[in-house]
Amino acid sequence: MHCYIQEIQMKSSNSIGCGKELCVTTSNWTVNGISYTSYGYTYSDERFDRPIKTAYKVTLHGKSFRDEKGSVRKKQYHVTTIKYYDLVDFGWYDCIISEKINEIAGEMGIEPELVWTEIEDKLDALQDKICNEFALTEEYKAKEKYDAILKEYQFKRSSFAEKYEVQENEYDRCYDIYGVLRNKDYFEKIKKEYKCRKEYEERKNSYQRDYKSNYNNYSGSYGTGSFNSGLSSEKEKLYYKKFYRTLATKFHPDIIGDNEPMQFLNKLKETWGI
Numbered sequence: 316m317h318c319y320i321q322e323i324q325m326k327s328s329n330s331i332g333c334g335k336e337l338c339v340t341t342s343n344w345t346v347n348g349i350s351y352t353s354y355g356y357t358y359s360d361e362r363f364d365r366p367i368k369t370a371y372k373v374t375l376h377g378k379s380f381r382d383e384k385g386s387v388r389k390k391q392y393h394v395t396t397i398k399y400y401d402l403v404d405f406g407w408y409d410c411i412i413s414e415k416i417n418e419i420a421g422e423m424g425i426e427p428e429l430v431w432t433e434i435e436d437k438l439d440a441l442q443d444k445i446c447n448e449f450a451l452t453e454e455y456k457a458k459e460k461y462d463a464i465l466k467e468y469q470f471k472r473s474s475f476a477e478k479y480e481v482q483e484n485e486y487d488r489c490y491d492i493y494g495v496l497r498n499k500d501y502f503e504k505i506k507k508e509y510k511c512r513k514e515y516e517e518r519k520n521s522y523q524r525d526y527k528s529n530y531n532n533y534s535g536s537y538g539t540g541s542f543n544s545g546l547s548s549e550k551e552k553l554y555y556k557k558f559y560r561t562l563a564t565k566f567h568p569d570i571i572g573d574n575e576p577m578q579f580l581n582k583l584k585e586t587w588g589i
Contacts, residue, residue: 321372330400334358339491354491363454407438468492
């Protein structure tokens with residue numbers, strides 16, 4: 316079994332090059348009377364030419380045999396035909412149907428892995444050759460440049476979302492793909508909302524810290540701690556008796572069906588000294 320690759324010429328390349336420019340797009344929409352703007356990207360309609368019309372016919376030749384006239388021949392199996400630019404845009408393995416390999420292997424009476432092994436080295440070498448040629452073109456250089464821009468854009472987008480704790484598409488409402496600030500007002504809105512969230516979280520955390528501190532100061536279990544240290548006047552004790560009666564009425568087990576609040580209230584009664 317041998318793999319052969321034959322160059323053939325098509326009438327056209329049947330392949331479209333990438334756009335010559337990477338352009339910023341603007342989208343506007345309205346939700347509940349509020350207008351929004353988002354910045355995206357697209358490639359220009361003007362594209363690079365792809366003039367090469369070469370394609371590659373891949374065949375497998377099996378064992379030799381003699382035909383009816385006694386001539387020596389080899390059974391040929393057509394694997395696929397791959398266009399030049401398909402090897403630029405895809406891997407050669409994307410251009411081969413697995414079922415076709417299985418069919419050929421069945422006819423030849425061998426395992427499919429042997430067929431893949433036979434074509435792999437030759438197609439790898441062909442693809443490397445074509446990609447090296449394409450790397451010298453203006454289209455390749457432009458695509459490399461644009462890919463670098465888009466990679467940086469994705470990094471900034473992700474960093475922005477992490478920094479301000481928002482969705483990544485919020486970056487697109489402020490900046491374009493080149494990192495140019497297009498909507499300063501919306502950016503200030505995001506920063507303001509982030510600052511407010513952080514201030515709220517800090518107040519909340521501060522409250523929790525104070526609560527735990529006070530809890531610990533009062534013996535950690537609301538038992539007989541130092542809460543009674545300031546209850547010295549009879550007038551204050553009268554008020555606390557009223558508080559106790561009101562709370563006892565509200566949280567009586569017969570009313571709420573739970574003994575725990577009343578137990579807690581009785582501990583306060585002891586602490587108050589009433």
